[in-house]
Amino acid sequence: MLRRGVAVSPGVVVGVAYCIHEVFVDPRGKPLEEQELLQELEAFDQAVEKAAADLRALYDKVASQVGSQEAEIFHAHEAILHDPAFLHKVREHITQHRTTAQGALHHVLNEYTSLFARTKDDFLKERLADLRDVIVRLSGHLSQVIKQGPAALGGEPLVVVADELLPSHAITLGGCEVSGIVTQRGGPTSHAAILARSRGIPAVTGVRDILRQVKTGDRIIVDGREGVVVLAPDPESEAAYRKLQREFVHRQHQLAENRDQPARTADGVELELLANVNGLGDLEQARAVGAAGVGLYRTEYLFLTHPSVPSEAEQLENYRRMILATPRHRITIRTLDIGGDKTIPYLGHRGEANPFLGWRSIRLSFEHPEFFQKQIRAVLQAAAVQTNPPACVQLMFPMVTIVEEMQRLRALVRRCQRQLRAEGKEQGPVQIGMMVEVPAAAINIDAFLPLVDFVSIGSNDLVQYLMAADRDNPKVSHLCQPLSPAVLRVLHHLIRTCLRAGKPVSLCGEMAGSPRGFLLLLGMGLRSFSMSPSFIPLNKRLASAVTTGQAAQIAQRALELRTGRQIRRFLAQQIHALCPDVEILDVE
Ligand code: PEP
Ligand code: MG
Secondary structure, eight states: OOEEEEEEEEEEEEEEEEEEOGGSSOOOOOOOOOHHHHOOOOOOHHHHHHHHHHHHHHHHHHHTTTTTTHHHHHHHHHHHHOOOHHHHHHHHHHHTTOOOHHHHHHHHHHHHHHHHHOOOOHHHHHHHHHHHHHHHHHHHHHHHHHOOOOOOOOOEEEEEESOOGGGGGGGHHTTTEEEEEEHHHTTTTHHHHHHHHTTTTTTOOOOTTTTHHOOOEEEEEETTTTTTEOOOHHHHHHHHHHHHHHHHHHHHHHHGGGGSSBBBOOOOOOEEEEEEEESSHHHHHHHHTTTTSEEETTEEEEEEESSSOOOOOHHHHHHHHHHHHHHGGGEEOOOOOTTBOOOOGTTTTOOOOGGGGGGGGGGHHHOHHHHHHHHHHHHHHHHHHSSOOOOOOEEESSOSSSSSHHHHHHHHHHHHHHHHEEEEEEEEOOEEEEOOOOOHHHHTTHHHHHSSSEEEOOHHHHHHEEEEHOTTTTGTTTOOOTSSSHHHHHHHHHHHHHHHHTTOOOEOGGGGGHHHHHHHHHHHHHHHHHHEEGGHOOOOOOOTTOHHHHHHHHHHHHHOOSSHHHHHHHHHHHHHOOGGGGGGSSSO
């Protein structure tokens, strides 16, 4: 059976499904025998105990490190877990329907979801989210595969199938060699997609209800280029996809051989191809593909994957190691960008009606000076590290919307510098920059330029805000497209204004890695790009096949087109004519 979703990370893999969150799968099996029934009830009680122990440990940790108010959420979850009505419902379903505990949880979750779906009350909706969290936690303790680990799948390439891949899953994924990713939710710039691309893992998101059609252990094919998932493939299609898989890997290896060559256009103009990374783990790949440095270090992963709040000393150590391990010690460190689709329980961040328009990023950091200053101080101190060539450290602030925020940020950095001097602590030189990812800042860019040393365009957010289309919602992914006339006009204005003012400008959204986006931006005059490391070799190859004059003409023509479809088709034709060997590595 063939299912379509959103193509988010190119490549093909033929493997075995591993369903995270099995609770979303309808388990339908034969009715249990008496003995099995007792075992199931016993297993459920044990899962409740284990989940309660998890929640108590989380409460203690967060209460001691942040505050009891922030930790209260875990008490609320524990209350749901021990709610007699809830427990009764699950147990009754197990006995009456002679089903597994996993099956009963699935049923109860569905029942509550349809009940709550009719409510307009936000408070109740939040309770449903809490209930869902509790059920997923319980389900994790019941899942055999999660207990035994992916080794239970017989060493086949593993394809993770999940409702949604959360940034906090990064840890789990790190350990188990994921070769493919399929999710029910999320779009091309969701964090699942970014994670997949940064590791070069083929991925398809937005495949609705896939968890109802696949179970752990089933054969599955992921074509991250076309956005296709094949379930229970027949031998012919499996053979065809295996061939494509080999071809893809071969082309990737071939391209990676250009890692020691300079990034240059056909007329010899030097380009800077930098890597987007989430942590030390990604630097190995950045070096392997010949990245010129790191253009975006998303520090939130340090916070998300850390068991508790990282202290200033821990952060300093992390940033120092990052600077040392980064190619040419050239790194742009972005301050915590939390909120939107990424939440950290210990910051007490709760659901909002419009999280992407809400309390995220620096808006949240300003209200948590205890975190924010620690982070800034840690970066300033890390910049003092001795390297050869000397380190070039840039500190970048996300989601800047109004000029007053930038003024406040500069004042904050100055305060941290003064503090460190007064404390006699060593610090190094740091350039201060902003991400332009809010349309208000993009339109008003000239007012910001005197306040910043550099600009980095965050096209992922900029596009979602310009198009009023959630970057994580597959239903609107046809609108959330960087190659749209409105986006092109704003990018053109931004790049031109920065270049005229002589202000260094780069782009670090996913658009920089897609060959079509890359070609267009090159034509608009951009010379610095930051992308998932796996895209560096192919864009280096593409750059070598085009002159800056040709690219400028292409960008000019693209700016004259009226629809996104025309722009995308036109750029694909140009790439086909200039450099057909990068086509297989592009995403639709
Ligand atoms: C962006 O918005 O383009 C960006 C690079 O940041 P993130 O994807 O982490 O929001
Ligand atoms: Mg962003």
